[in-house]
Structures are given as C-alpha cells and as structure tokens.
Amino acid sequence: MDNNYIRWFEEITIDDIPLVGGKNASLGEMYRELTTQGVKVPNGFAITAEAYRNLLAQPGVSAALHDALDELDPNDVADLARRGARARDIVYNAPLDGHISTQILLAYTQLKAEYGDELSLAVRSSATAEDLPTASFAGQQDTYLNISGDAALLDACKHCFASLFTDRAIHYRIDQGFDHFKIALSIGVMKMVRSDIAASGVMFSLDTETGFRDVVFITAAYGLGENVVQGTVEPDEFYVHKPTFASGHRSVLRRRLGGKKIKMTYTADLAGATTHNIPTSTAEQMRFCINDDDVLTLADYALKVERHYSQKIGHDRPMDMEWAKDGLDGEFYMVQARPETVASQRAASTLETFQLDGKGEVVITGRAVGGRIASGRVRVIADVAHLPEFQAGEILVADTTSPDWEPVMKIAAAIVTNRGGRTCHAAIIARELGIPAIVGADHATTALATGELTTVACAEGETGNVYRGAIPFHVEHTDLSQLSRPATEIMINIGNPDLAFKTAQLPHDGVGLARMEFIITQAIKAHPMALLYPERITDPAIRAQIAALTQGYGNGADFFIERLAEGVGTIAAAFYPKPVVMRMSDFKSNEYASLLGGKDFEPNEANPMLGFRGASRYAHPAYADGFRLECVAMKRVREKMGLDNVILMLPFVRRVAEADAVLAKMAEFGLKRGDNGLQIYAMCEVPNNVILIDQFASRFDGFSIGSNDLTQLTLGVDRDSEIVAFDYDERDDGVKAMIRLAVEGCRRNSIHSGLCGQAPSDYPEMAEFLVELGIDSISLNPDSVLATTRRILALEAKLGRAPRSQTGKSK
Numbered sequence: 001m002d003n004n005y006i007r008w009f010e011e012i013t014i015d016d017i018p019l020v021g022g023k024n025a026s027l028g029e030m031y032r033e034l035t036t037q038g039v040k041v042p043n044g045f046a047i048t049a050e051a052y053r054n055l056l057a058q059p060g061v062s063a064a065l066h067d068a069l070d071e072l073d074p075n076d077v078a079d080l081a082r083r084g085a086r087a088r089d090i091v092y093n094a095p096l097d098g099h100i101s102t103q104i105l106l107a108y109t110q111l112k113a114e115y116g117d118e119l120s121l122a123v124r125s126s127a128t129a130e131d132l133p134t135a136s137f138a139g140q141q142d143t144y145l146n147i148s149g150d151a152a153l154l155d156a157c158k159h160c161f162a163s164l165f166t167d168r169a170i171h172y173r174i175d176q177g178f179d180h181f182k183i184a185l186s187i188g189v190m191k192m193v194r195s196d197i198a199a200s201g202v203m204f205s206l207d208t209e210t211g212f213r214d215v216v217f218i219t220a221a222y223g224l225g226e227n228v229v230q231g232t233v234e235p236d237e238f239y240v241h242k243p244t245f246a247s248g249h250r251s252v253l254r255r256r257l258g259g260k261k262i263k264m265t266y267t268a269d270l271a272g273a274t275t276h277n278i279p280t281s282t283a284e285q286m287r288f289c290i291n292d293d294d295v296l297t298l299a300d301y302a303l304k305v306e307r308h309y310s311q312k313i314g315h316d317r318p319m320d321m322e323w324a325k326d327g328l329d330g331e332f333y334m335v336q337a338r339p340e341t342v343a344s345q346r347a348a349s350t351l352e353t354f355q356l357d358g359k360g361e362v363v364i365t366g367r368a369v370g371g372r373i374a375s376g377r378v379r380v381i382a383d384v385a386h387l388p389e390f391q392a393g394e395i396l397v398a399d400t401t402s403p404d405w406e407p408v409m410k411i412a413a414a415i416v417t418n419r420g421g422r423t424c425h426a427a428i429i430a431r432e433l434g435i436p437a438i439v440g441a442d443h444a445t446t447a448l449a450t451g452e453l454t455t456v457a458c459a460e461g462e463t464g465n466v467y468r469g470a471i472p473f474h475v476e477h478t479d480l481s482q483l484s485r486p487a488t489e490i491m492i493n494i495g496n497p498d499l500a501f502k503t504a505q506l507p508h509d510g511v512g513l514a515r516m517e518f519i520i521t522q523a524i525k526a527h528p529m530a531l532l533y534p535e536r537i538t539d540p541a542i543r544a545q546i547a548a549l550t551q552g553y554g555n556g557a558d559f560f561i562e563r564l565a566e567g568v569g570t571i572a573a574a575f576y577p578k579p580v581v582m583r584m585s586d587f588k589s590n591e592y593a594s595l596l597g598g599k600d601f602e603p604n605e606a607n608p609m610l611g612f613r614g615a616s617r618y619a620h621p622a623y624a625d626g627f628r629l630e631c632v633a634m635k636r637v638r639e640k641m642g643l644d645n646v647i648l649m650l651p652f653v654r655r656v657a658e659a660d661a662v663l664a665k666m667a668e669f670g671l672k673r674g675d676n677g678l679q680i681y682a683m684c685e686v687p688n689n690v691i692l693i694d695q696f697a698s699r700f701d702g703f704s705i706g707s708n709d710l711t712q713l714t715l716g717v718d719r720d721s722e723i724v725a726f727d728y729d730e731r732d733d734g735v736k737a738m739i740r741l742a743v744e745g746c747r748r749n750s751i752h753s754g755l756c757g758q759a760p761s762d763y764p765e766m767a768e769f770l771v772e773l774g775i776d777s778i779s780l781n782p783d784s785v786l787a788t789t790r791r792i793l794a795l796e797a798k799l800g801r802a803p804r805s806q807t808g809k810s811k
Contacts, residue, residue, distance in 0.1 A: 205340070209462075368436070416466060530556075648666075
C-alpha cells in the first residue's frame with residue numbers, strides 16, 4: 001500500500017477520482033491543464049482516500065459504524081438524525097495516524113512557502129462518489145474556511161472525514177443506491193481565495209431552467225460563496241451568449257440585479273465560528289457586485305473548462321462551476337468544476353410542456369425554477385426541528401433550505417422559499433428531483449399558511465406564481481425526433497424574453513414576429529420621451545418613480561437602450577442563427593400614455609387605432625428622439641452583441657413617402673438597409689400596402705402580413721368593438737383576396753412573404769389556405785406550433801411537396 005497520503009494538485013488528473021474524490025480530481029485537472037490557458041486555480045494538495053480508510057481501519061471503528069447505520073430507516077427523520085450524529089462522533093473521535101498528520105503538516109509548510117506565512121486555507125471534503133454524470137452529491141459533505149495553524153488544520157480534517165456521515169449525505173447515498181462503506185473521503189487543502197472582501201458565485205455552461213446550451217449563466221454575490229450555494233442571498237445574474245462570444249463579440253447578453261442583502265465574511269471569534277454574515281449597504285445592494293469585464297472573464301473561464309472536459313470525454317459536457325474573486329489581488333479563481341447533472345441529462349428529442357388551464361389569485365411571486373406546475377397543501381417549516389411534521393405531497397414553504405432538509409424535499413410536491421437565487425440549494429435539489437420551486441419569494445412564510453391549498457406554477461417565464469387553490473393544468477410530451485419540417489417555414493411569435501430559451505425548444509425556422517412592446521412594458525415601464533426629458537413630467541411622484549427605475553444607469557437614455565437591447569438580444573440569442581424579425585414599437589397613443597410619464601407626451605385621440613401609431617411616429621418631431629433610442633438599441637444588438645440574425649420590421653406603414661422618411665431616419669440613426677447585412681421588413685396590414693405592393697417592395701426586403709389589422713381595415717370593422725365583433729373574420733373572401741395579392745406581389749418582386757397574425761393559430765383552414773398560396777413562412781403562437789406543423793405536413797404531402805429534414809434541407 002502506498003504510504004504517501006498527499007497528492008499535490010499538479011499531480012492529479014480527473015482520472016484520480018477513486019484516490020482523491022471528484023472535487024479534488026477536478027481541481028487537479030484544471031490546475032494541470034488550464035492554468036496555461038489563463039484560467040486561475042488556487043494551488044493546494046489532496047489528502048487521499050487512503051487516509052480515510054486508514055482511519056476506519058483503527059480498532060472498532062468500522063464495526064461501530066455498521067452498528068450505527070445498518071438498521072437505519074432513511075425516511076424516519078428523527079432516527080436518521082440520531083444515527084447520523086453517532087456515526088460522525090465515531091469518525092471524528094477515531095485517532096488520526098501520526099504518519100498521516102506529519103505528511104499533512106509538511107505539505108501545509110510547503111504551501112506557506114509558496115503563498116507566505118499569513119496563508120489561510122480552505123479545507124474541503126471530496127468524496128470518491130461525487131460529481132458523477134448522474135449524481136452530483138453537491139453539498140453533501142462539509143467545507144471549512146479561513147483555517148490557519150497546525151492544530152486548526154488537523155481538526156478541520158477530522159471534521160471533514162466525519163462529514164461523510166451528515167444526515168443529508170447518508171440519505172442521499174441511500175437514494176442513489178450507493179453503499180456507505182464503499183465510498184471514501186478525500187480532503188482538499190488549498191489557498192483560501194479572499195472573496196470575503198470581494199465577490200463569489202456559481203456559474204453553469206448552460207441555462208439551468210431550460211437546458212439551453214448556447215449561454216453561460218453566472219450568479220454573483222458579495223463575500224464568500226456559501227450564501228449563493230445555500231440560498232441565503234439573492235444573487236446578481238448574468239448571461240453571456242456562447243456563439244457570439246466565440247466569434248469575438250465581448251458583450252453581456254443579459255443582467256438581473258439581485259438583492260444581496262447580506263454577505264459572508266470572516267470573524268476572529270463568534271462562538272468559535274470562522275465566518276458570519278453581515279448586512280450589505282443600500283449602495284451595495286443597488287449595484288452589481290461585479291462589472292461587465294468581470295462577467296466576460298468568468299465566461300471565458302467557463303468556456304475553457306467546458307471545452308476541456310468535452311474534449312476529454314469526446315462529447316459535449318455542460319459544467320457546474322464555482323468561482324471566487326480575491327479582494328487582495330483582484331483576480332478570479334476557479335474553485336470547483338463538476339458535470340451539470342440535471343438539465344444536460346434531459347432527452348433533447350422529447351419536449352415536455354406544462355400549461356395552466358385556468359386562472360386564479362396570485363398570492364406571492366418569486367424566481368421560477370423547473371418549468372413545472374404542482375398543486376398541494378402548504379406546510380410552513382420554520383427550522384430543522386419541525387421537519388418531522390412534513391407530509392408527502394405537501395408544498396414545502398421555508399425561509400431557505402440546506403442539505404439537511406433533503407429527506408423532506410424528496411417527498412415535497414413543490415418548494416417555495418423566502419430567499420435564494422436560481423443556483424441556490426433549494427433550486428438545485430428541486431431541479432434534480434423534477435419538482436417546481438419558487439425561490440426569493442421574500443415573505444412566503446408569512447403570506448402562505450400551513451394547510452392552505454395552492455398551486456405552484458413555474459411554467460410562465462422567469463417569474464414563478466403561487467396561486468390560491470388548485471388551478472387545473474395539463475402536461476404535453478412531444479417526440480421531436482419524429483417530426484419533419486414542412487416546406488413552408490414555420491416561425492414563432494414571441495414577446496417575452498423570459499420565455500425565449502424555453503420557446504426555442506419548439507421546432508421552428510426562427511421568429512416571425514418579436515414584439516418590442518412587451519419588452520418596453522415589462523422591462524422598461526417608462527415612456528421613452530419621459531426618460532429623455534424627465535423635467536417635462538408634471539407629476540412629481542412619476543418623476544420619482546422614473547428616477548428610481550434608472551438608478552445605477554448614466555441617464556434615462558442609457559437605461560432604455562440597455563434594457564431594450566438585453567430583451568431583444570435574449571430573444572435573438574435563443575433562436576440564433578435563425579432569423580428573428582423584430583417589430584419596432586407599435587403602441588397606440590393611449591397605450592403609450594399608460595407608460596410611466598406617458599400622459600405628458602401623448603395626444604388624446606378619439607380613435608387611436610387609426611391615429612399616431614407605427615411608422616407615422618418614427619420621423620415625427622413628437623417621437624423621433626424616442627425612435628432614436630430604439631434604433632441605437634437595435635444597433636447594439638446587431639453590432640456589439642453580434643446578433644446579426646435580427647431583422648427589423650416597420651409596423652403600420654401607410655404611404656410610400658412615409659416609408660422613405662422612416663428609412664432615412666433609421667439610416668441617420670445608424671441602421672441603413674444593407675449595411676452589415678441588415679434586412680428591413682414592413683408589416684403588410686394597410687390595404688395601401690397591397691395596392692402599391694410593387695412600390696413598397698422596392699424599399700423592403702420582405703413583408704409580414706398582419707392579418708389582424710388587415711382584416712379590420714379591409715372589412716371596416718373595429719376589432720375592439722364588441723358590437724360589431726361578429727363582422728370581424730380573417731376568413732372573409734375579401735381578406736383572403738388581399739392576402740393572395742400580397743403573397744403574389746412578394747413573389748413577383750423576389751422578396752420574402754410571411755404572415756404573423758392570429759388567423760393560422762386559430763383556424764386550421766387559414767393555415768391550409770396560406771400553404772396553398774405558396775407563402776414563404778407562417779408565424780404562429782407557441783401553443784399552436786406543434787398542431788399546426790402536423791396539419792401543414794399532411795397538407796403538403798397531398799400537394800406533393802417534400803418535407804425538409806431536421807437540418808432544414810428537403811428530403
């Protein structure tokens with residue numbers, strides 16, 4: 001037997017899991033292979049699993065452990081707690097071989113020679129069954145931070161060995177089918193990164209909610225990383241788009257400011273603890289804890305780590321990583337990397353969709369995790385002592401969770417917590433268990449009462465809703481591998497960036513209509529002109545609201561441009577490189593007036609439907625400055641973010657002269673048709689567009705028929721009027737004649753023809769009519785994509801048109 005119980009990181013590879021456990025094997029692999037690529041990893045050494053086996057070989061230790069664990073009932077929380085405590089006492093009190101102690105302290109001396117005598121250590125457990133492709137074992141054993149001195153190091157090592165028998169680790173091993181006595185523990189001893197005076201967090205090389213693989217998802221908070229992992233703080237969140245990053249575009253795709261109300265730091269003495277939480281200042285909470293350059297550095301690390309591990313195993317390997325910023329040297333360090341074990345394991349060919357079938361009162365909201373829905377009765381749990389009260393099938397509501405709660409989480413229908421972000425403990429375990437969770441709900445434990453029947457819905461975007469009562473819902477499963485692509489392009493209508501990654505899992509040919517209005521309403525909330533000219537707002541309360549909205553930005557214009565670019569960029573990234581047709585804002589004056597500050601900038605019109613809307617606004621002095629902000633944001637998306645799949649579309653273009661004026665204004669604002677491949681479409685929704693289609697066609701690259709407005713203007717019916725609603729029908733022969741003329745005009749002028757109205761989503765016969773016309777694309781609402789695709793495939797088969805393969809080529 002090898003009597004050397006120490007392995008330095010430079011001696012370790014990922015193949016050494018049986019010797020040093022998953023965490024240490026990965027640290028060694030990164031230290032050996034990636035530091036030359038600029039990925040920083042703190043140096044250290046592993047105490048091998050043989051040292052743990054030596055400990056258990058001491059007289060009576062193994063037999064005592066069997067006595068403590070062999071008759072364990074893992075579902076009896078009280079029994080688990082008693083037996084777990086006995087097992088930990090047995091291991092901690094077992095004598096540590098003197099030869100092992102000597103080697104540990106000698107290695108510690110060598111590490112101080114590298115980093116200086118003031119070196120503090122992180123002492124981290126690393127089990128030999130850990131970070132496996134199908135079971136993460138995340139958080140099952142303990143870590144000890146800010147350790148210094150020989151005695152403290154040896155004591156921390158004994159505590160680490162004992163932590164192989166935490167209640168959560170025992171229960172998790174039983175769930176995963178691992179034998180307690182066939183698993184050993186290694187310990188990692190490494191330079192402590194001083195993130196207590198900087199920031200730290202978790203990042204994934206995919207989107208954790210949807211499994212979307214083209215982004216790096218980064219979370220960050222002040223201080224040590226335990227708060228992010230355990231969910232005691234709501235972190236900042238960032239996305240970086242991998243394909244455009246790889247092509248040289250250095251831009252953050254999306255940001256979300258977290259609460260970050262506390263930070264974990266070191267303390268000299270606090271009842272023997274080495275760390276504690278302190279409140280963050282209001283200023284710290286209101287700004288991101290890392291900047292864009294930091295985010296891009298981390299994204300670069302994540303991509304290098306993912307690429308290395310993928311190449312090593314011969315296929316894509318999404319990664320779950322922990323990072324820390326050292327407040328002393330300002331550098332970023334990778335402190336853990338393991339395979340992501342939930343989202344990446346889903347079958348890519350099977351689409352699971354949860355859908356609410358009713359509405360109800362929303363009791364509380366938070367960050368959605370898992371994309372699923374569940375109903376059940378609430379059980380509010382204040383602390384670990386009350387866990388035995390929990391019943392299978394209930395909804396667990398708590399301030400936060402820790403690994404000790406996992407036996408109960410396993411039998412919960414859903415989880416709701418006051419605190420935490422989408423990479424916290426509750427979120428990670430909920431994903432692994434396949435149940436919905438809502439984290440960061442702030443006051444869930446007081447808003448919800450034990451015994452109350454509720455529905456936890458995480459299928460409506462990034463915001464999760466807890467509804468009062470049992471709201472009916474259904475689940476659809478679709479095998480996408482069996483679905484061919486029609487010759488007619490099937491595109492998707494979308495407005496909400498929060499749903500983009502999920503929606504992009506549907507079979508599609510891109511986005512035929514992305515609605516800018518949704519982003520402005522939800523993410524910006526204020527009128528563009530009010531952001532530019534707050535001094536012209538007459539209501540002081542509205543001015544104060546806008547000031548609060550734009551806090552942390554240079555000015556209102558910067559706020560509008562960045563938020564709009566992030567929303568549009570998220571949609572474009574989700575569908576990249578397929579085309580995304582982004583319609584410029586198409587609010588009517590009364591809708592614009594409802595935005596913050598809007599009343600001071602909008603006319604009072606008797607008929608807004610036919611008034612100051614669409615293209616007529618863009619070159620008009622009353623809105624041209626606002627349109628400039630839209631254009632600058634779109635230029636940022638296409639050029640800085642590199643999302644050149646965005647096609648811009650002008651709505652409600654009444655006259656040819658108006659088209660010329662708006663195109664000239666766009667060019668003035670940096671968006672000239674043809675430059676950098678920019679295509680500009682127009683909505684075909686005014687009869688004049690059809691009558692003069694040859695003239696319009698020379699100015700645009702394509703037309704998207706807006707069947708809603710085209711119908712009301714062809715039939716002279718106000719679609720918002722209930723009195724004449726019976727006369728509104730997209731299937732009318734006159735409307736169909738207009739659509740036919742539009743499609744034929746596009747074909748005649750060799751430009752794209754599409755339709756993005758409601759008709760084909762609502763009426764199968766309209767979809768068939770469009771296919772028979774030979775329209776290039778039909779853009780549908782997400783909920784009708786699958787059914788309509790099947791109908792179109794059947795119709796095209798009758799017409800003798802060959803479907804395309806999944807790659808888009810005709811078979």
